[in-house]
Amino acid sequence: MSALNDTKFNSAVFLLTGIPGLEGVHLWISIPFCLTYSISIIGNSVIVFIIETDPSLREPMYIFLSMLAITDLGLSIATLPTILAIYLFNSREISFEACFAQLFFIHSLQFIESSLLLLMAFERFVAICNPLRYSSILTLPRVEKMGLLFLLRSLAVVFPLPFLLKRFQYCRANVLFHSYCLHQEVMKMACSDIAVNNIYGLFITLLTMGLDSLFIFLSYVMILKTALSVASNTECLRALNTCISHLCAVLLFYSGEIGLALIHRFGKGSSPLLQTILGYISLLLPPLINPIVYSMKSRHLRAGIIRAFVKCRVSS
Template sequence: MDTLKNTNYSHVTFILLGIPGLEAQHMWISIPFCAVYIIALLGNCFILFLIKTERSLHAPMYYFLSMLAINDIGMTMTTLPTVLSIFLFNIKEINFDACQSQIFFLHNFAIMESSVLLAMAFDRCFAICNPMRYTSILTYSVIASIGVAIIVRCTVLMIPIIILLKQLSFCKINLLSHSFCFHPDVLKLACTDTRINNYYGLFVVLFTAGIDSVFIALSYVMIIKTVLSIASSDQRLKAFNTCVSHICVILIFYIPMIGVSVVHRFGKNIPPVIYTLMGNVYLLIPPALNPIIYSIKTKQIQRQILRMFSRKQDHT
């Protein structure tokens, strides 16, 4: 089989996939995709605006929520160009340089999401288990340092993935399984040995999402132990309620991520449409649902939203 040598990697062109078997309906399918993108962008921008303008939300919990919103905007903007190009204009080709850039940012934002969720778990743990020292521990400088550490950690881990990707040769069969460039998906098309790429990719997943999920679980073990030691049932319920939105966000991020990873590594006989749908759920749904969940489940945000609308009605 002919290959495109790694010295000419910049000339490699990949073909992105819409939804297999529904190519004739792509224009109609673009409507819900556009709606999800609009909800994700407007919802997260609204959360950022609300936290910035309302002084009562200038607290560690909401600064971490801001990080989550910024990360979700970044993830949404990373997939938007290729997804909408396919469904609206039937543009499916993407060159190697653009593909590896999308891989870098897409996976970077994905592992950043895991890191931010861990920081939010620590925030809830400090707030419930050690409330007297909460504000003295999570100062502005500490929160800023956590944000910088998350960016540095994820970026440093992603750079070798891009370097290793450039060393590969690709076959002329260049059809991807998604409407965006996904690292395991691209590796399947390589004609050279990808064991190092696969091992390092697995290491990154375990070192980020794997370790993060363990520490998130440990944080909630400590939270549960502390809450159960509270005498008043009303106080126990109030403490648990502060964690509900965070738990929902964790579930809608980790469950699709695990599903996509399992399907790509073990689902050789699964229909292509399953690959496509699971990939879109993994990357599109969490950024759209996160601001909705926090708006519905967080009383402080609800109050500020109601206050904003009441002010508008008073002015009119």
């Protein structure tokens, strides 16, 4: 036991990893990462700015979209320092405290994004299945309260994770497969019993993303049932067309999350390269694609962006 205690903090850092086997071209790989972050940050910032400044977009759908854009901004900012540090400066070290803080923000923001996708599915459900009561059900105060409730839920379930990890003894190589810290990977670096973390991590994932995805699925079953009952094919297609951008966001988010979760829990012999690629897909693609898809599919949002652009040109 004394030997184990002596090795508790044999290293005060974790070592992050870029793309395995491509260490010699990290500087070139940094170019698409820089472009991805630039587009993500600018795109989501523009959406937040347009929705907050355009009175015509103060509707539940756009308020939820602005919340989603803020969450995507947070995800980009949470992963940007370590990813770019690896590819630009070959700086792989991250302290325990910084690693625990990063994984707290990453997992909190992922759960918040899952909650917002559920709220957006609920908004589409009310708009299509009960349009006459839309204004009375989705009032602005109620929308804000729902957003706050799911924000607190996400923060509350993730809050214990850093403390559960801090109590462990780390006496292994501490080399992580990703360019950022995730709970399911950091806990495997411990030489203590991680059963509590395993159970709690699975529990909060099922409680948040599991329930959210189930309710999203049920919402779309009801939406499809209502749309198919409409007499006119044109009206049916128009109703379903309003859901396309949200469906793209849902599929993009959950496909990456589910794939990464399965790899971490059941893919012990899987390739590190596969883990790395799935990790980048789950964290970098949604903030990049969401603003592009919503800008293309939402006529009112697109008009707001054009108005703001024209106003900037006139004022200059």
